[in-house]
Amino acid sequence: MKKTENQRTRNWTFVVYPESVVPNWKEELQKLYVPLLISPLHDKDVNPDGTPKKAHYHVLLMFEGVKSYDQILKFTKDIKATIPQICHSAKGLARYMAHLDNPNKAQYKIKDIISLNGADLTELLKPSSQDRYTMIKEMLQFISNNQIMEFEDILVYAMNEKFDTWFPLLCDNSAYIIGQAINSRRNRYKEKGETLVGNQIVNHTTGELKDVSFLQKNKEEPKDE
Numbered sequence: 001m002k003k004t005e006n007q008r009t010r011n012w013t014f015v016v017y018p019e020s021v022v023p024n025w026k027e028e029l030q031k032l033y034v035p036l037l038i039s040p041l042h043d044k045d046v047n048p049d050g051t052p053k054k055a056h057y058h059v060l061l062m063f064e065g066v067k068s069y070d071q072i073l074k075f076t077k078d079i080k081a082t083i084p085q086i087c088h089s090a091k092g093l094a095r096y097m098a099h100l101d102n103p104n105k106a107q108y109k110i111k112d113i114i115s116l117n118g119a120d121l122t123e124l125l126k127p128s129s130q131d132r133y134t135m136i137k138e139m140l141q142f143i144s145n146n147q148i149m150e151f152e153d154i155l156v157y158a159m160n161e162k163f164d165t166w167f168p169l170l171c172d173n174s175a176y177i178i179g180q181a182i183n184s185r186r187n188r189y190k191e192k193g194e195t196l197v198g199n200q201i202v203n204h205t206t207g208e209l210k211d212v213s214f215l216q217k218n219k220e221e222p223k224d225e
Helices: 025-030 069-079 090-096 129-145 151-161 166-172 175-191 214-220
Strands: 008-016 036-038 057-068 114-116 194-197 200-203 209-211
Touching: 008 069, 025 036, 025 069, 025 114, 057 069, 057 090, 129 151, 129 166, 129 175, 151 166, 151 175, 166 175
Parallel strands: none
Antiparallel strands: 008 057, 036 057, 036 114, 194 200, 200 209
16 A cells, blocks of 8 residues: 555546445535546446445546545545545546456446546547457448448447447448448349348349348337447
8 A cells, every 4th residue: 555655646546335425425526626437336246256246336536637645535535435546547447337348247338437527438438449340340240141231220220239339430430431331232232133122122033032121120219228
């Protein structure tokens, strides 16, 4: 602890236990006027022996200038949270709040992470280049497996089913490659004499029909993430 006590840094983190924290702890956090994140309530975590962990929140404070351990400790004592710890990676902790990189742990929803005082969660959760390539591969496979012929169809599917992963990519920087893949696929089907009619792909030579009615279902039944 001596090492932490003597250090000053911009990003600090601590844990809040609902049964011991002061009732207005979120309001007190907001009064710091510093960008911060509060995780979803981690109430499904387990210890290595399989016993449930106490329900808790993770908090990340992101100051513009460095702060000392004692400065943060005074605040955490006031609200009856745990002692503060240095956060070496704001991005890593933001992802940990939903266990995005820990598939064997209980999963929590990104939409339940609370951003206060201008904290930009979207920026912190931007995928790495490797993650982006992996998701583009998933989308291309989805296009192939499900006979996607229009960009709107994958966009609506992503909005409803992959809002935290595919959808931001399609909105920000991957629409061109996905759109080109769909255009290429549609042109190839045209060369084979196939077209999309309603919810079916029709082969005008053989008369074969391929049902794609799930696309209309995804348009009509949006889901909350």
